[in-house]
Amino acid sequence: MKRLDTSAASFSADFATLLAARGSDERSVAEPVRAILADIRSRGDEALCDYTARFDRLTLPADKLRISAEEIASEAARVPSDLMAALRTAARRIETFHAAQMPKDLDFTDEDGIRLGMRWTPLDAVGLYVPGGKAAYPSSVLMNALPARVAGVKRLAMCVPAPDGVLNPVVLAAAQLCGVTEIYRIGGAQAVGAMAFGTDLIAPVDRIVGPGNAYVAEAKRQVFGHVGIDSIAGPSEVVVVADGQNDPRLVALDLLAQAEHDEQAQAILVTTDAAFAERAAEAVRKELETLPRAAIASKSWDDHGAVIVVRSLEEAAEIVNALAPEHLEVMLDAPRDFSAMVRHAGAIFMGRNCPEAVGDYVGGPNHVLPTSRTARFASGLSVFDFIKRTTTIETDEAGLRRIGPAGVALATAEGLDAHALSLSVRLEKN
Amino acid sequence: MKRLDTSAASFSADFATLLAARGSDERSVAEPVRAILADIRSRGDEALCDYTARFDRLTLPADKLRISAEEIASEAARVPSDLMAALRTAARRIETFHAAQMPKDLDFTDEDGIRLGMRWTPLDAVGLYVPGGKAAYPSSVLMNALPARVAGVKRLAMCVPAPDGVLNPVVLAAAQLCGVTEIYRIGGAQAVGAMAFGTDLIAPVDRIVGPGNAYVAEAKRQVFGHVGIDSIAGPSEVVVVADGQNDPRLVALDLLAQAEHDEQAQAILVTTDAAFAERAAEAVRKELETLPRAAIASKSWDDHGAVIVVRSLEEAAEIVNALAPEHLEVMLDAPRDFSAMVRHAGAIFMGRNCPEAVGDYVGGPNHVLPTSRTARFASGLSVFDFIKRTTTIETDEAGLRRIGPAGVALATAEGLDAHALSLSVRLEKN
Numbered sequence: 117m118k119r120l121d122t123s124a125a126s127f128s129a130d131f132a133t134l135l136a137a138r139g140s141d142e143r144s145v146a147e148p149v150r151a152i153l154a155d156i157r158s159r160g161d162e163a164l165c166d167y168t169a170r171f172d173r174l175t176l177p178a179d180k181l182r183i184s185a186e187e188i189a190s191e192a193a194r195v196p197s198d199l200m201a202a203l204r205t206a207a208r209r210i211e212t213f214h215a216a217q218m219p220k221d222l223d224f225t226d227e228d229g230i231r232l233g234m235r236w237t238p239l240d241a242v243g244l245y246v247p248g249g250k251a252a253y254p255s256s257v258l259m260n261a262l263p264a265r266v267a268g269v270k271r272l273a274m275c276v277p278a279p280d281g282v283l284n285p286v287v288l289a290a291a292q293l294c295g296v297t298e299i300y301r302i303g304g305a306q307a308v309g310a311m312a313f314g315t316d317l318i319a320p321v322d323r324i325v326g327p328g329n330a331y332v333a334e335a336k337r338q339v340f341g342h343v344g345i346d347s348i349a350g351p352s353e354v355v356v357v358a359d360g361q362n363d364p365r366l367v368a369l370d371l372l373a374q375a376e377h378d379e380q381a382q383a384i385l386v387t388t389d390a391a392f393a394e395r396a397a398e399a400v401r402k403e404l405e406t407l408p409r410a411a412i413a414s415k416s417w418d419d420h421g422a423v424i425v426v427r428s429l430e431e432a433a434e435i436v437n438a439l440a441p442e443h444l445e446v447m448l449d450a451p452r453d454f455s456a457m458v459r460h461a462g463a464i465f466m467g468r469n470c471p472e473a474v475g476d477y478v479g480g481p482n483h484v485l486p487t488s489r490t491a492r493f494a495s496g497l498s499v500f501d502f503i504k505r506t507t508t509i510e511t512d513e514a515g516l517r518r519i520g521p522a523g524v525a526l527a528t529a530e531g532l533d534a535h536a537l538s539l540s541v542r543l544e545k546n
Numbered sequence: 547m548k549r550l551d552t553s554a555a556s557f558s559a560d561f562a563t564l565l566a567a568r569g570s571d572e573r574s575v576a577e578p579v580r581a582i583l584a585d586i587r588s589r590g591d592e593a594l595c596d597y598t599a600r601f602d603r604l605t606l607p608a609d610k611l612r613i614s615a616e617e618i619a620s621e622a623a624r625v626p627s628d629l630m631a632a633l634r635t636a637a638r639r640i641e642t643f644h645a646a647q648m649p650k651d652l653d654f655t656d657e658d659g660i661r662l663g664m665r666w667t668p669l670d671a672v673g674l675y676v677p678g679g680k681a682a683y684p685s686s687v688l689m690n691a692l693p694a695r696v697a698g699v700k701r702l703a704m705c706v707p708a709p710d711g712v713l714n715p716v717v718l719a720a721a722q723l724c725g726v727t728e729i730y731r732i733g734g735a736q737a738v739g740a741m742a743f744g745t746d747l748i749a750p751v752d753r754i755v756g757p758g759n760a761y762v763a764e765a766k767r768q769v770f771g772h773v774g775i776d777s778i779a780g781p782s783e784v785v786v787v788a789d790g791q792n793d794p795r796l797v798a799l800d801l802l803a804q805a806e807h808d809e810q811a812q813a814i815l816v817t818t819d820a821a822f823a824e825r826a827a828e829a830v831r832k833e834l835e836t837l838p839r840a841a842i843a844s845k846s847w848d849d850h851g852a853v854i855v856v857r858s859l860e861e862a863a864e865i866v867n868a869l870a871p872e873h874l875e876v877m878l879d880a881p882r883d884f885s886a887m888v889r890h891a892g893a894i895f896m897g898r899n900c901p902e903a904v905g906d907y908v909g910g911p912n913h914v915l916p917t918s919r920t921a922r923f924a925s926g927l928s929v930f931d932f933i934k935r936t937t938t939i940e941t942d943e944a945g946l947r948r949i950g951p952a953g954v955a956l957a958t959a960e961g962l963d964a965h966a967l968s969l970s971v972r973l974e975k976n
Contacts, residue, residue: 226639
């Protein structure tokens with residue numbers, strides 16, 4: 117863990133080092149991913165079966181890669197009823213929030229008498245990637261599938277790898293809860309390729325969403341343009357802004373909740389109170405003694421963790437904006453005064469009673485959020501990932517007389533004569 | 547030009563061939579673009595000057611790559627006043643439409659007493675790419691810069707190549723009209739790289755937008771993730787749906803307005819009237835005899851043009867949805883009945899008096915639109931390209947008691963103990 121202090125002479129250099137250290141570069145897997153995608157494109161299901169055998173140690177014919185309705189039902193039935201109830205609570209809240217996101221169409225006639233519009237329509241088919249193995253997260257299923265459903269997407273295909281053939285019953289129960297019935301036990305770049313290009317088994321989709329490892333992220337990057345993708349997900353991050361009036365143990369647990377995700381995850385405490393910084397760092401060490409995922413969390417905290425002591429909340433806000441964090445906790449009495457100074461963050465958790473884990477599961481807003489400083493330009497997953505806009509223009513003869521001549525002048529200036537003629541011949545006829 | 551007829555036995559195969567022929571693949575320039583980007587990243591302005599000398603035949607020191615305020619003003623002053631008036635008409639209409647697009651924030655307290663929100667904030671810095679040379683389009687400047695301005699973006703940097711040192715006065719006048727003052731005479735992959743990674747001369751931006759050639763498109767693809775980009779622009783397309791009640795010359799001009807853009811452009815007529823199809827094709831041939839850009843337009847029409855005769859408007863709508871065209875003209879008496887059947891299109895032009903050229907210049911909606919069937923999942927440029935969302939969650943102790951236990955159950959099921967503890971320790975304290 118790094119200690120930084122904005123009052124230190126070395127702060128600018130230290131902070132620049134902290135920022136640069138996170139400049140993730142996925143290029144190292146670009147070539148193997150390119151080869152896998154090309155192979156899926158040319159050999160289809162045969163390649164899909166080969167890679168699944170090789171990477172997931174699961175040898176099955178193509179027609180067994182889809183998980184049958186009976187298998188989904190029998191796996192889902194193994195989930196304890198209290199966990200099912202928790203899934204239902206989460207699903208209800210996620211659905212309600214995302215329904216509130218749905219935008220309205222535009223349709224108006226402007227001062228020149230031109231009728232203009234913009235309408236939102238759902239995508240036809242979406243592919244959901246759900247990580248498997250040790251990171252099989254049922255909450256990811258809810259967070260990816262429900263916004264697509266709310267948006268009106270008709271076909272949802274889901275890919276979840278089953279290493280050694282092992283399925284996660286809670287993941288399948290979550291899918292069932294979202295009405296997802298087309299599920300394949302495949303993963304990695306091969307799953308992304310199959311959904312993007314289609315195989316005999318899997319019809320192509322229009323957009324692929326969902327988090328994954330470096331291979332999945334690179335595969336999404338490479339198929340982008342052929343299909344849509346969501347933001348490229350990097351390691352998870354949290355910035356906790358806290359004053360001295362917090363319980364150090366709660367701050368420590370919130371930092372570790374991020375650190376336990378992944379050795380590459382990053383947890384940063386920004387505080388106005390140097391003594392509190394020490395108490396929180398000590399609390400982190402103490403919790404690591406008993407935390408089950410201490411090995412991962414320690415590595416993350418040691419390599420990427422930071423405690424930054426600032427002289428004012430204004431300085432804290434500057435640091436937050438430079439980090440553009442995926443998650444921001446504001447553990448202050450007036451969290452909204454602080455968050456008004458924040459320009460870039462994926463999600464903000466307001467106050468001392470709202471740990472980031474609320475947002476991972478039951479808050480309602482999406483937990484798929486922009487990482488690696490991409491909150492500067494990107495947003496979390498939402499219904500906007502599953503709808504697109506069509507603009508409309510309608511003019512009658514009178515409207516065309518009003519705005520057409522300016523169009524003719526511009527088309528002529530650009531040397532596009534057929535453009536100009538398509539307007540001027542109509543104007544002459546009117 | 548291909549002739550297709552939905553009543554022919556070969557239609558499915560013919561249409562599949564038409565679709566497949568457009569499967570553009572930019573991979574051929576991936577390697578040179580990768581090299582240019584790496585060079586810009588390591589050598590900065592020095593590399594930028596080298597590539598500008600090599601590709602644009604323009605040898606300048608780095609500090610002359612930015613176009614000075616005096617140069618912008620003196621170039622813009624050369625634009626005739628009627629053309630300036632046309633630019634102003636276009637700018638006013640584009641600004642008004644994009645202002646109407648701006649979405650509202652969310653802020654509500656839900657049935658569990660949790661306060662949820664979603665706020666939209668502008669990007670800090672955006673890079674606008676404007677093609678130069680023979681395709682220097684002032685309208686592109688308006689269409690890229692104004693939505694960013696409306697969205698509230700503070701810094702707009704623009705790159706426009708100046709082959710042989712030649713600037714386009716109308717492009718600079720359009721930039722001036724939009725309040726863009728940071729303009730560089732650079733282009734290609736090197737301009738995209740400079741804006742994405744930054745050099746001594748050019749501070750990095752957060753998102754790059756604007757159309758360009760295959761190198762620019764591939765460069766945007768490769769920097770995606772490091773910065774945001776808009777959709778990858780391919781060759782332009784139009785589908786004109788027309789009944790027999792149209793003037794064949796107008797339909798021909800609308801088809802040619804697309805074909806004249808680029809030899810790779812595609813213009814397709816879909817009509818319910820086989821005799822009209824022949825009259826329109828004949829009108830295309832006739833116009834090509836006098837059209838100044840006939841060489842380009844002929845090649846586009848010969849190689850990529852198509853006339854598809856359908857038995858019903860329902861069939862026409864199916865074809866439109868499969869093509870997911872960038873531009874759709876509906877030259878029918880009841881264009882909205884037809885467009886209600888259209889699920890995928892970048893922009894729709896309603897009625898016989900609304901050629902696509904209206905939308906290129908003065909309609910108001912953006913002319914940067916999804917090409918190559920990406921309207922299945924992508925949208926035209928808009929204010930949404932220049933703002934991003936931050937979600938917010940606020941709970942008090944009572945709210946946490948209501949939704950926290952479900953979060954604990956899910957975190958425990960996912961094996962994320964610090965997540966669970968960050969909730970349960972707060973619940974115990976309450």
